[in-house]
Amino acid sequence: DGGITQSPKYLFRKEGQNVTLSCEQNLNHDAMYWYRQDPGQGLRLIYYSQIVNDFQKGDIAEGYSVSREKKESFPLTVTSAQKNPTAFYLCASSLQGYQPQHFGDGTRLSIL
Amino acid sequence: LAKTTQPISMDSYEGQEVNITCSHNNIATNDYITWYQQFPSQGPRFIIQGYKTKVTNEVASLFIPADRKSSTLSLPRVSLSDTAVYYCLVGDEVGNTGKLIFGQGTTLQVKP
Numbered sequence: 001d002g003g004i005t006q007s008p009k010y011l012f013r014k015e016g017q018n019v020t021l022s023c024e025q026n027l028n029h030d031a032m033y034w035y036r037q038d039p040g041q042g043l044r045l046i047y048y049s050q051i052v053n054d055f056q057k058g059d060i061a062e063g064y065s066v067s068r069e070k071k072e073s074f075p076l077t078v079t080s081a082q083k084n085p086t087a088f089y090l091c092a093s094s095l096q097g098y099q100p101q102h103f104g105d106g107t108r109l110s111i112l
Numbered sequence: 113l114a115k116t117t118q119p120i121s122m123d124s125y126e127g128q129e130v131n132i133t134c135s136h137n138n139i140a141t142n143d144y145i146t147w148y149q150q151f152p153s154q155g156p157r158f159i160i161q162g163y164k165t166k167v168t169n170e171v172a173s174l175f176i177p178a179d180r181k182s183s184t185l186s187l188p189r190v191s192l193s194d195t196a197v198y199y200c201l202v203g204d205e206v207g208n209t210g211k212l213i214f215g216q217g218t219t220l221q222v223k224p
Contacts, residue, residue: 004155035214042199042214043156090155100146103155 003027006091006104012112013078013085021076021107023091030096032074036060037088037106046089049074050096078109086111116200121219130187132218134200137181143202145176145183150197150217159198160185187220195222 004025013019025032031050035043045058049068063082068074074093078085088108092101117135124130136145144163148156160167162174162183173186187194197217 040216042216044214088153092155100158100161101156103157105155106153108153 004091004093004102004104006089006107008107009105011107011109013109014112016080018077018079019109021078021089021091021109023074023076023104024072025074025091025093025102026072027093027102028071029093029102030071031094031099032068033092033094033101034058034064034066034074034076035090035092037090043090046076085109115213116202116215118198118200118215118218120216121221123221123223124190125223126191127189130190130194130220130222132185132187132198132200132220133182134185135182136200136202139180139202143180145174145180146201146203147172147174147185148199148201148214150199156199156214190220190222192222192224195220 007022011019033048034046036046037043044060046060046064047055047058047066049055052068052071055066055068063079065077065079066074086109088106090103090106092103094101144161146161147159149159150156160169160172160174162176164176164180167174175184197219199214199217201214
């Protein structure tokens, strides 16, 4: 079945440590996205990529970094500069633009 | 980007039809209207998308009046498993790829 796979499902970070969240899709979608969701809130866009080797900042990019070396993969690194990283992180993909986004099941990041 | 306003919460009973209305007064000519459903600790799932008039699929209908300043998601004969958060979004494909705004959504509680 085609879909989006996020791993790990749960992740713990120590103070001052960078962690990388994985996102892989086999839907042959060009566009991929990373969102952050805090309890009781909607999703906020961190980064998005419309094509390989290109990506743009979303509304809350500070403290995060991404890469898009392959069409299928869009990993997100939460750096030590992100002072409040505890959240639910969601990856999505779409064919193009306004096309509906398909989401993974998320990674829940907590601080030790 | 057009901002959306929807009720924070709604209650219903099994077997009833549920209508959730979303206001988007500043919708632009190129904007589409998309609805997503989200269960706890899961990624949002696409429900339906439309541009004008009425769209129907196997799970829902979307009604959009001529002025497009609002839209109504209609869920026929809801069941307990329809208890979830429902998000209304507007966005276009040109220049704003991926920059959809997720608000707090509408939490629908279906009771037996």
